[in-house]
Amino acid sequence: MTALAALIRRDIKIALRVGGGALIGVLFFLTVVVLMPFAVGPDLALLTRLGPAILWLGALLASLLTLDRLFMADHEDGSLDLIVMSRTPLELTCAAKALAHWLAAGLPLVVATPVLGLLLNLDATSTAAVALTLLAGTPALTFTGMIGAALAVTLHRGGLLLAVLVLPLSIPVLIFGVAASQAAITGPLSFGTPFSILCALSLVSFVIGPFAAAASLRHGLD
């Protein structure tokens, strides 16, 4: 366990230092959401209706932006070789890395949501609903995205490939994330149904993500 804790501590520390990239995702999220009211225009009713979708799209793209560094940095400096060789099972190591990435890059998106909700004319309950769905849904984005990051790790310039691989996998998360938020704001569906499915998607990704990523790392290293 100390090995995994050490890995999580190190990854978060690197992400928070200069050039670490934890803030890049939040800044991107901020930019996308801030620009949206200017593009859509000052129609408050329309903004309220689009709000959850905009926030979710922003969060999805922001999490994709930082995901390609998940294994690439470790591959470039040779750390990944030592991680693959180590006594800690690679599946657990992958899960720990994804957790660290989510804590450094995913959680700040959730924290930023209440501020950005103001710009989109969302009231307190709606903002809370969107933040809650993001809290439940962004881990799924990180853990499924990790599969793509592991596949792209040995390819130089894998960034675009990562987006192509990962976006189809994140569509269900997007659908149910936005559906749950809309349900909380406008009805008539209950919030519980899509939210449960969203949580289920996250749980499934916790199981599949680390195994798939570990398998692809074992076979991809050369």
Add this chain to the structure above:
Amino acid sequence: MRCVRGGREVFSGLDFDAASGEALAVTGANGSGKTSLLRLVAGLLVATGGSIDLEGGAAELTLPEQAHYLGHRDALKPALSVLENLSFWCDFLGGEVEAAGRCLEAVALDHATQLPAAYLSAGQRRRLSIARLLTVRRPVWLLDEPTSALDAAGQQLFAGLMRDHLARGGIIVAATHAPLGIEARELRMGGDA
């Protein structure tokens, strides 16, 4: 043993052994498969034919889990300080945290513990990677060009560390062009090997 990478045969018909307390210097021209051989032993490449066994090691662990691998790349994070880099590997490999400071002394880097690794010279980075070998005791050391970028004092210091390791019954397999500075049997790659 046989190794094929990217559809091209790197080497085949290779057969070697190293006893406890023995160093094996893998030599040969560029591209003759020295690094491939080390990565095979480290479990980072899959052998196309043949097998590698460690006799007398811990039965429940695989060979890569009982080996240290020192590759071309230093596995250092530029954003972290010297001590943070080493403490991480110490923790991750299952060593004691107090060991990190002692290992830095052993490679004469204890004056720069708080310096970010980004500011280290190539030789200092190498010394720091060598310190990683000392954090946790592992019977097998796999070294790829270990003395590159080291100054004369550093090479001497490293030769001493390797001698200590061998004296405790360790095994060293090192790919090298330069003399290691210790007694080593030579395994020549390329040609008919």
